[in-house]
Amino acid sequence: MNFRLRRRTWAVFAAALLSIIVVGVALHGKRSGSKVEAATVAASAGRRDGHLALSQMGAATTAVKTARAARTALAADIQVVGSVSAAEDHFALVGPSVSGRIVRLHAGIGDPVRKGQILGEVESVEAGQARGEYIAAKAAFAAAESNAIRERELAARQISSNREREVAEANAVSQKAKMRAALAHLHALGFDAGEVRRLEEEGREGARIPLRAPINGTVIKRAVTLGQSVERSTDAFTIADISRLWVLLDIYEKDVARVHPGQQVSLWTDAAAGEVFSGRVAYVDPVIDQNTRTGHVRIEFENTQRKFRLNQLVTARIAGDAGHPGDPVLAVPRAALELVAGNTVVFVRNADGFEQRVVRPGISGGDLIEIRSGLREGELVAMEGAFLLKSELLR
Numbered sequence: 001m002n003f004r005l006r007r008r009t010w011a012v013f014a015a016a017l018l019s020i021i022v023v024g025v026a027l028h029g030k031r032s033g034s035k036v037e038a039a040t041v042a043a044s045a046g047r048r049d050g051h052l053a054l055s056q057m058g059a060a061t062t063a064v065k066t067a068r069a070a071r072t073a074l075a076a077d078i079q080v081v082g083s084v085s086a087a088e089d090h091f092a093l094v095g096p097s098v099s100g101r102i103v104r105l106h107a108g109i110g111d112p113v114r115k116g117q118i119l120g121e122v123e124s125v126e127a128g129q130a131r132g133e134y135i136a137a138k139a140a141f142a143a144a145e146s147n148a149i150r151e152r153e154l155a156a157r158q159i160s161s162n163r164e165r166e167v168a169e170a171n172a173v174s175q176k177a178k179m180r181a182a183l184a185h186l187h188a189l190g191f192d193a194g195e196v197r198r199l200e201e202e203g204r205e206g207a208r209i210p211l212r213a214p215i216n217g218t219v220i221k222r223a224v225t226l227g228q229s230v231e232r233s234t235d236a237f238t239i240a241d242i243s244r245l246w247v248l249l250d251i252y253e254k255d256v257a258r259v260h261p262g263q264q265v266s267l268w269t270d271a272a273a274g275e276v277f278s279g280r281v282a283y284v285d286p287v288i289d290q291n292t293r294t295g296h297v298r299i300e301f302e303n304t305q306r307k308f309r310l311n312q313l314v315t316a317r318i319a320g321d322a323g324h325p326g327d328p329v330l331a332v333p334r335a336a337l338e339l340v341a342g343n344t345v346v347f348v349r350n351a352d353g354f355e356q357r358v359v360r361p362g363i364s365g366g367d368l369i370e371i372r373s374g375l376r377e378g379e380l381v382a383m384e385g386a387f388l389l390k391s392e393l394l395r
Helices: 002-048 054-063 125-156 162-189 193-207 386-394
Strands: 051-053 066-068 070-073 078-086 091-094 100-105 118-123 208-212 217-222 237-240 244-252 264-268 277-288 294-302 313-318 328-333 338-340 343-349 353-358 360-365 368-373 380-382
Touching (some): 125 162, 162 193, 193 208, 244 313, 264 294, 328 360, 343 386, 380 386
Antiparallel strands (some): 051 353, 066 380, 078 313, 091 237, 100 118, 118 208, 217 237, 264 277, 264 313, 328 368, 338 343, 343 353, 343 380
């Protein structure tokens, strides 16, 4: 009995001791965690106070160049959202010139094609008739020409009359004209010179009309399938040269007077974040849309990097027209502005480094942008290297 009592007493004592140890460890961990958390907050606060001393900047110091905030008359840029369109001079619809049936397809959507390349073939009764007309006209001309030669020889030997010679020559001229008309019909249907020469030998092949690409580009649509019956109005293939595109803009009526052909345009899109592309104003519509009260403007640019797609939305900034400057405003270089935590900021030079300053930007003009609040005239702001300061601040 005493043994059981002593055993139970030791069990209670061990459990109590274990609880004290666990609580002690937990309290120690909490105190340590508090110290680490406090140190982290302190360090974070040191980065976020918006001030960077030269000693903190390290290697970034030599990369930072400053510019002075000054009042100047800006020729305001115009920034609007537009849509990408195919350039009409580099866009083509390809279809048969006669009714028929699709018997071969040589190109599909996405295929690059060259001018003159055969995209498909259409078997047509009309093509067969045109082939027969040409062969008959060619044979009739050959016979008429031979007869005219013979009549000239006979007339020269006074065996036949000049009247017979003249009739033979006139018939040869007439038959030659008919042959040329039949040949022109074949060319209009889509046969080239080499294919015309093979028409007399190919039988059924001569009734197949080739559908050729009229430009270099990419097949962006194919509206026919093998064996399909088509009419002469069918647009079988759509081809676009996507290396040259248009951006179509609608400019408010009050701003149209500040836009003219030749102005430089900066273009960018969310699909190519951080990249800016160059274009130029090619056309300004002289008519204002009565419904939207806007003027249509066309931008042309080289899409050699294939970053833009048809019907894509892009942002366009038309460089301000120097002939229409506004009133003087406080401005800094566009490169001085950075985005931090959703705010537009600049880094202002002070006695021992740079301080972050939230500003409110206004209109832009070329490489300059208006600052409506947050900055005083004459203050120096980081221009080249502002991104390095932002990185150092947020590190």
